[in-house]
Amino acid sequence: MSSRVLRRNFLRGFVVTVAASQLPGCGDDGAPGPPDPSTDPEDQDRVFPQGLASGDPSPSSVMLWVRVEPEDETGPIAVHFEVATDDAFGSIVAEGDADVVADADHTLRVKVTELDPYTTYFYRFTARNVQSIAGRTKTAPADDADVSPRFAFAACQDFIGRYYHAWKALAAEPEVDFVLYLGDYIYETNGDPDFQTSGSDRAITIPDGVQLLEDDPNVKGARTLGDYRGIYKQYRRDADLRKIHSLYPFIAIWDDHEFANDAWQDHATDFNEAQGDEKSPERRHAASQAWFEYQPADVEFDAAASPPSDIRIYRTLRYGKHVELFLTDQRSYRSDHVIPEGAAPTDRPAGAPDTVPTYGEAGKSALFPNSEVFTRNFVIKEGFDPIEAYVKPTMLGAEQKTWLVDAITSSAATWKIWGNQTQLVQMLIDIREFDIPDMFKGIYYFTVDQWDGYRTERKEILTALQGVSNLVALTGDIHAFYAAEVHLDPDDLTDAPTLVEYVTAGISSSPVQEITQGVVDSSAGFAPLAPLVPQFDQILTATSPEYKYASSNMHGVSIIEVDGASEIRVTFLQVADVKTKDFDGNVSKKSFRTVAGQNKVEAL
Structure with missing residues (x-):
């Protein structure tokens, strides 16, 4: 009745590999079968409160995910899974049984193999005689298939006080093939005043945690495996997040907040x-394990190893003749920020x-x-550049950097898509000409937590990628919509751009202009800068001409359409209000295209 279970892998996140096959018919032996499982929504929510998900599609496989909420069980909980070519499950191509266990927080990851390329499949799970909703997923096209994919890219979905x-x-748009998630799937804090605001039913509980504020023991950052798991469980109960996971496979990487803000290696x-x-x-290690358990990513986690050897998330995924994705990890191997927060000005x-x-x-x-102010954020370019040139910090680490360059330069895909957490484009603001105190006048990097803080390595990588056609970076992290043409030397734009970069705003996280307003409001000493904040985009684009579009006070998600070997088109779906529970349906759209061979951003 069941297809072959090829391998069970206990890497602290239960993984079952099952091959799709023609299933034999079953004879009727006259014995009564089990009762039909319940599909009552209340039962489904009780047994599967985090819904289901799929991810990392290849031409012949896809990862499936589910979690069962334990009740009175003290041991394993049995789960049955099914995969079919129709939503009525009349044509089941794979099914099997597995146990979920407490060591993996009762999560289950199933890798279904021997599937057909570029095909829609449906899947579901049954536990305690309750059947989940049906999820929909899709395999990747064959490497040589001349298809034109359409996919979403997204990042940064803070839960606190936001929807x-x-x-x-x-979900209201025409179908996409998959969602590329570029990091900050969770936020590890429950009320960081730098960027989070509390709100009625949009709060999370962190049972252990690190106390972040001296005068408020309730404001915490996750510290233990239980803390991180608990955040994922609370986020994944959100109805809209469960819905989008049920519709599309995700291809995910992390950024900093899956561990700690502005993290580097295993340092917060x-x-x-x-x-x-x-x-x-x-x-x-705890943060990485929780990410592994709650993401349907086709990677392995070694519970016995120490970071960063316990998991490797940088990888490539081919998607037909025209698209190859290159996903990097910009946290696990990077150097510390160039200016120590605790250093003296001298x-x-x-x-x-x-x-x-x-x-x-x-x-x-002094x-x-x-403070992160004047060390990681708001840093004077003239002084910083020679310091960075002396230190020569790395963002990727030597091994990953070599892998990235080799993978991109050897790719035969028409479009090379770099899944890139932090901005490549130079982000400068020049406020010398404004009527503000002289102490503030200067040209500043807005943040050197992104590639501006790793200029030497950025130039080294872009130099190695000179001549690669149709290279596109898709980026998250900064909580804004940007479109840019990235040059080898951002201070000398006489050469042709090396690549184009499209940056998606946060799903819900505070937009960069809103965060800037909060910083200015946090200290009376910053009051003279207040009139500049509403001019954020104008100042940014005037100082940083690589930007061809800037929208720094929005939330949303983006869609990219690949028109074969001709062009790509990117649409920003911009949502203004995420603090009101009821969505008003107001979405503004801004679209661009990049024609093959040009490395240019053209507004549509």
């Missing part, structure tokens, strides 16, 4: 060095000669000790 109206907007930055180095391999990098500027010349101020 997932952008997923509603995507919660206290900006006020409590010393925040190295925490146990916390990083300090320099260790061993640096006097010709290298002090941190103070890059903006570091007025803001142990």
Whole structure:
């Protein structure tokens, strides 16, 4: 009755590999069968509160995911799964049985193989005689298939005080083939005042955690495996998120908030060095394990290894003749930020000669000790660039950097799509000509947590990719919609662009302009800068001409359409209000195209 179970892999996230096959018919032996499983929505929500999901499609396989909520069980819970070519499950191509266990938080990951390329399948699970809703998924086309994919890309879905109206907007659009998720699937904090606002039913509980505020023990960051698992469970109960997972396979990578804000390797930055180095391999390991358990990604997790050797998420996925995805991990192998948050303004990098500027010349101020302001954010370009050139930090690490360059330069796909967490385009703001105190006048990097803080390696990679045709970076992280033409040297635009970059805003997270307003409002000393915040986009595009479009105060999701070997078209679905529970349906759209061979952004 069941297809062959080829392998069971207990890597702290139960994985079953099952091959699709023609299933033999069953004779009737006269014995009564089990009662029909319940499909009552209340039962489904009780047994499968996080819904179901699929991901990482290949031409012959796809990953399926589900979690069963334990009740009185003290041991394994039996789960039956089915895959069919029709939503009535009249043509089942694969089915099997597995147990979910507490060691994997009762999650199940099934890899279904020997499927047909570019084919829609339906899947469902049964546990405790309750049958889940049916999910829909789709395999990738064969590598040589001349098809024109259409897919969404998204990032940054903060839950605190915010709603997932952008997923509603995507669900209302014509079908896409898959969703490329570029990181910050969860936020590890429950009320970080730098970017989170509380709201009625949009709150999360962190049972253990790291206390973030000295005067409020309730504001925490996740610390333990139970903390991180709990956040995923609470996020995945959201009806709009469950809906979009049931409709489309996800291809996901992480950014920082799956572990800790502005993280590097296994170091957090919660206290900006006020409590010393925040190295925490146990916390990083727990965050990686929870991500593995709750994402239908075709990767492996080694519970016995230490970070970053416990998991590798950078990978490629081919999607027909015209598309290959290159997904990078920009947190696990990166160097620390160039300017230490706890350093003095008179300090320099260790061993640096006097010709290298002090941190103070890059903006570091004694007025803001142990702060991300003037160290990771709002950094003076003139002082920072020679410091970075001396330090030569890495974003990707040597091994991943070599892998990325080799993979892209050897790809035969028409369009090489880089799934890139943090912005490549130079993000400068020049506020010298405004009527503000002289102490603020200068040209600043908005944030050096992105590629601006790793300029040397960015140039090295772009140099190696010179001559690669039709290279497109799709980016999240910054909570804004941007379209840009990225040059080898962002300070000299006389050469042709090396690639184009399309940046999607957060599904729900605070837009970058809103965050900037919050920083300005947080200190009376910043009050003279308040009139500049509403001019954010004008200042940005005037200072940084690689940007061809900027919308820094929106939320939403994006769709890319690949028109074979001719062009790609990108549409930003922009949602203004995510703090009101009821979605008003208002979505503004802005579309662009990039013609093959041109590395240009053209508004439509």
